[in-house]
């Protein structure tokens with residue numbers, strides 16, 4: 001049922017939002033409450049990818065994916081939080097983006113990822129595009145509770 | 158309204174009528190002494206302001222609006238307070254100084270009331286009315302001040318946006334907008350308006366939107382660009398997007414955005430060449446190709 005690099009989870013697995021935040025101690029969080037925050041977080045992601053040694057094109061990919069996810073949290077989720085998690089592991093160097101919000105959630109995550117699907121006035125390419133720009137991509141959403149999107153990109157692949 | 162308040166009000170109304178000039182003078186004095194003015198307001202401006210406000214207060218109090226609503230609902234008084242606050246917001250006076258200036262009217266009023274021979278009870282009742290009036294004026298002033306500052310910020314933002322989105326005429330019938338920075342909804346609106354106006358003014362046939370200086374092109378930026386192109390076409394002009402760097406080109410493809418209906422070029426020079434072709438013009442020299 002799951003696409004490569006994507007899993008859609010439904011239903012409340014635990015008491016509150018239904019998932020656990022998995023970020024390392026190096027992760028930093030950024031609020032996404034205003035349009036100006038979108039700009040701030042793009043800069044933060046740009047700086048983080050540059051420091052981790054991503055190529056210019058890959059920096060652009062990660063920043064663009066982050067931009068899509070935080071805009072979704074802002075527009076559809078009523079605001080949320082971005083966690084930037086630098087990964088320095090035996091398998092390589094990468095970056096994990098985690099975007100959470102406590103908005104209305106996504107009814108059907110698999111449908112939402114399909115290009116052209118939108119409940120707003122956008123192009124409906126944000127989620128699908130972000131997924132293609134990153135190496136792994138997971139959407140956890142509980143209708144009525146909120147949404148968490150986790151995406152990773154490595155430097156050397 | 159109880160009787161002591163009614164009589165306190167009529168005492169105060171009387172004081173205001175008889176001592177209007179003295180109260181205004183004293184108020185200006187208090188403000189000058191405290192150094193609460195700042196922002197280049199001269200003494201005669203303060204004096205004018207004070208005269209207007211004290212006169213308005215006098216007429217407001219003489220009317221029949223209840224004390225707690227006089228400031229908000231007496232037209233002349235309301236306007237005198239908001240004018241004063243707006244003027245200070247524009248002059249760059251600090252919010253504290255603005256509030257204190259309004260609140261120091263209390264001192265001026267009470268000093269003049271003290272010259273009437275009132276018993277303790279009477280002066281207390283008058284002081285209470287003065288407090289309520291001036292506190293209401295202080296609250297209104299603060300609110301207006303904040304609105305004034307916000308208005309200034311909005312205006313400056315807009316000016317900045319317009320400055321950073323110049324439309325330039327590159328050639329006969331050919332315009333270009335070099336975009337630099339973040340292209341959010343508000344900014345793309347300004348770009349669109351300026352561009353459409355310029356097309357009409359210059360009777361342009363081609364508009365080049367150069368995005369070399371736009372760091373991130375996500376779906377929202379792409380959508381803004383597509384809407385701008387659509388609007389340009391509705392005016393009967395052609396549109397070319399230039400400055401698409403390799404990284405941006407790849408991300409646009411990965412986002413699955415179809416720009417195939419739009420003419421895109423790598424550089425502004427390429428776009429100009431295309432535009433010359435579209436308008437049937439020839440460059441006086443062959444553009445260089447590496």
Ligand SMILES: Nc1ncnc2c1ncn2[C@@H]1O[C@H](COP(=O)(O)OP(=O)(O)OP(=O)(O)O)[C@@H](O)[C@H]1O
Pocket residue numbers: 068072073076077101103104105106112113117118119120121122123124125126127128147376377
């Ligand atoms: N954080 C979220 N909370 C609630 N719903 C969401 C969230 N993120 C996405 N969605 C839903 O998924 C749909 C598709 O999202 P996607 O980002 O692909 O497109 P879009 O935001 O509508 O347009 P755009 O192309 O401008 O991004 C949205 O229209 C919305 O219904």
Ligand SMILES: [Mg+2]
Pocket residue numbers: 068071072122125126127
């Ligand atoms: Mg989106």
